[in-house]
Every structure is written in structure tokens, then in C-alpha cells.
Amino acid sequence: MHIDDIFARGRPTFSFEFFPPRNADAWTGLFAEIRRFTDLSPDFVSVTYGAGGSTREKTHELVVRVREETPLDPIPHLTCVCHTRDEIHRILSAYARHNISNVMALGGDPPRGQECDPGDFPHASDLVQAIVEFNRAGLHPDSRGFGIGVAGFPEGHPATPNRIAELDYLRRKVDAGAHYICTQLFFDNRDFFDFRERCAISGITVPIVAGLMPILSLQSFRRTPELALGARYPAELLRRMQRCSNDQEIAATGMEWTLAQCRELIREGVDGIHFYTLNRSTATEEIFRSLSDVRRGAIS
Numbered sequence: 001m002h003i004d005d006i007f008a009r010g011r012p013t014f015s016f017e018f019f020p021p022r023n024a025d026a027w028t029g030l031f032a033e034i035r036r037f038t039d040l041s042p043d044f045v046s047v048t049y050g051a052g053g054s055t056r057e058k059t060h061e062l063v064v065r066v067r068e069e070t071p072l073d074p075i076p077h078l079t080c081v082c083h084t085r086d087e088i089h090r091i092l093s094a095y096a097r098h099n100i101s102n103v104m105a106l107g108g109d110p111p112r113g114q115e116c117d118p119g120d121f122p123h124a125s126d127l128v129q130a131i132v133e134f135n136r137a138g139l140h141p142d143s144r145g146f147g148i149g150v151a152g153f154p155e156g157h158p159a160t161p162n163r164i165a166e167l168d169y170l171r172r173k174v175d176a177g178a179h180y181i182c183t184q185l186f187f188d189n190r191d192f193f194d195f196r197e198r199c200a201i202s203g204i205t206v207p208i209v210a211g212l213m214p215i216l217s218l219q220s221f222r223r224t225p226e227l228a229l230g231a232r233y234p235a236e237l238l239r240r241m242q243r244c245s246n247d248q249e250i251a252a253t254g255m256e257w258t259l260a261q262c263r264e265l266i267r268e269g270v271d272g273i274h275f276y277t278l279n280r281s282t283a284t285e286e287i288f289r290s291l292s293d294v295r296r297g298a299i300s
């Protein structure tokens with residue numbers, strides 16, 4: 001379903017992110033998890049893309065299998081680093097043939113330790129433009145073409161310390177034709193509310209979906225700030241984590257924190273919440289089910 005129609009339902013969207021598994025066992029495991037995610041009836045799910053095309057086939061395979069084997073609505077991520085115009089055209093054509101309604105247009109970071117030509121798209125806004133051209137050429141079964149998502153960074157993107165310039169670049173992606181923004185994960189809702197307000201001041205009016213992920217172990221507590229560029233822990237969360245003495249306590253604290261974030265975001269009229277699931281359903285499922293009261297309130 002085109003993302004405009006999903007947002008037109010007039011309530012916060014709920015969505016989940018997966019990444020393509022690396023081996024056969026992990027594929028079987030992910031599809032078992034996907035069956036549980038399906039029971040939650042998310043508005044859409046998204047599938048990540050290894051920058052530079054490192055997971056190109058696997059992302060495509062996962063997106064098509066989710067589309068054909070489940071009732072879920074998959075949104076493939078696509079990154080521009082190291083890609084040529086022809087390659088992007090071929091990828092979009094394949095998704096159009098499979099009736100994929102939306103894509104997420106991202107910059108992508110060059111694969112670690114790998115050199116690659118910057119490609120035909122220096123920035124995500126250039127990729128958005130290419131998708132819009134594809135749409136205008138009438139190459140998608142929906143006359144509107146692909147719905148387009150882009151990334152936003154409530155705490156700022158490290159490559160652009162100038163926050164005013166950063167908002168200008170974000171605005172450029174929206175002006176080029178993006179239909180919605182999905183944010184980097186964040187742990188302090190004040191960063192999101194401030195970002196949302198700064199977007200409004202810049203004239204950005206498309207829906208902004210908040211990206212969240214509960215911390216479930218000491219390992220994820222340590223790795224998340226490195227993997228999620230720009231994400232920081234607020235002092236209060238650090239204080240609570242400091243009191244935990246094992247993974248079980250960390251998981252309970254992390255879940256409680258994310259649940260509180262969700263409740264406040266919904267109360268404050270968020271357009272949608274996107275869970276970075278790391279391909280595991282248990283925590284997301286628990287948080288999602290605990291929200292049934294506020295979700296009902298937001299719908300009515």
C-alpha cells in the first residue's frame with residue numbers, strides 16, 4: 001500500500017525493521033519470528049540494505065518472500081553509495097514488478113574497510129530524485145509510483161555538525177519528493193520533539209516516524225552508540241542502567257524505558273513508531289502488546 005494511504009488512516013503507524021539473515025538457519029529463524037510479527041498486524045515492515053550493495057540479492061529475496069509469503073507490507077531500503085544510475089534503475093524495476101509500493105532512500109555508509117567509487121548519487125536527495133524520475137516515467141503499477149521514505153537524525157548526523165545546514169539537506173530530500181521521514185533510534189524523547197519542531201520551522205510537513213529500540217543486554221548497551229550513529233543515552237537512562245547487575249535487569253530496564261518513550265510519543269501525537277527489532281520479536285511484541293490501551297486511545 002502506498003505510504004500516503006497508510007498515513008491517511010489517521011493514527012500512529014507501527015512498523016518493524018528486519019535485516020537479511022546471513023545463513024540458512026538464520027533465514028528459518030527469521031521466518032519463525034516473522035510469523036509472530038505478523039500477528040501484531042504492523043502497518044509495514046522494512047528491510048535493510050548493505051551499503052554498496054553488499055546485501056543486494058538478500059535484501060531483494062527477503063522483501064519478495066515477505067511480500068509473497070506473508071500479509072506484511074515490506075519497504076526495502078536502498079542506499080546510494082557506490083551505485084550507478086543503471087543499477088538503481090534495475091533494482092527499482094524489479095521491485096515494481098513485484099508490486100512493492102514504497103522504498104526507503106538512504107545515503108548509506110561505505111562498506112567497512114572497502115573502497116568504492118562514490119557512484120552516481122552523492123547524497124540521498126539524489127537518489128530520491130532518481131526514484132521520482134522512475135515514478136514519472138510511469139514504470140510502477142501504481143500511477144503515483146513508489147512512496148519514498150528518507151532518514152532523519154533527531155540528535156544530528158555526525159557528518160554535518162552545522163544543524164541549520166543539516167535541516168536544509170533534510171528539506172532538500174523532502175522537496176525532491178520524499179513522502180515521510182523515519183528517524184535514527186533515540187533514547188530521549190526531547191531530542192525527537194525538538195527535531196520535529198525544527199522540521200516544522202524549516203517547512204517540512206511530511207509525517208515523521210520515530211525510530212526506537214530497547215536495550216536488552218550489556219552487549220547491546222555498549223554497541224548501540226557505535227552502530228546507531230549519533231545516538232546517545234540520557235543521564236537518567238545511564239543512572240538506571242548503572243543499577244543493573246545482569247542482562248535480565250538490563251532487559252527489564254530497557255523495555256520499561258522504551259515503553260515509556262512510546263506512551264509519551266503517542267500522547268504527543270507522533271505520526272508513527274518504527275521498532276528496530278534486530279530480527280527478534282519477543283521484546284517488540286511485549287512492548288507492542290503493553291501499548292494496546294494507548295494505541296486504542298490514539299485510534300478512537
Ligand SMILES: Cc1cc2nc3c(=O)[nH]c(=O)nc-3n(C[C@H](O)[C@H](O)[C@H](O)COP(=O)(O)OP(=O)(O)OC[C@H]3O[C@@H](n4cnc5c(N)ncnc54)[C@H](O)[C@@H]3O)c2cc1C
Pocket residue numbers: 047048049050051077078079105106107108109122123124125150151152157158159160165166169173182183184185211229
Ligand atoms: C531509518 C534509517 C534506516 C537506515 N537504513 C540503512 C540501511 O538499510 N543500510 C545502510 O547502509 N544504512 C542505513 N542507515 C544509515 C544511513 O545510511 C547513514 O546514517 C548515512 O550516513 C546517512 O544516510 P542519509 O540517508 O541521511 O544520507 P544523506 O541524506 O545523503 O546525508 C548524509 C550526510 O550528508 C549530508 N548531506 C546531505 N546532503 C548534502 C549536500 N547536498 N551537501 C553536503 N552534505 C549533505 C547530511 O547532512 C548528512 O550528514 C539508516 C539510517 C536510518 C536513520
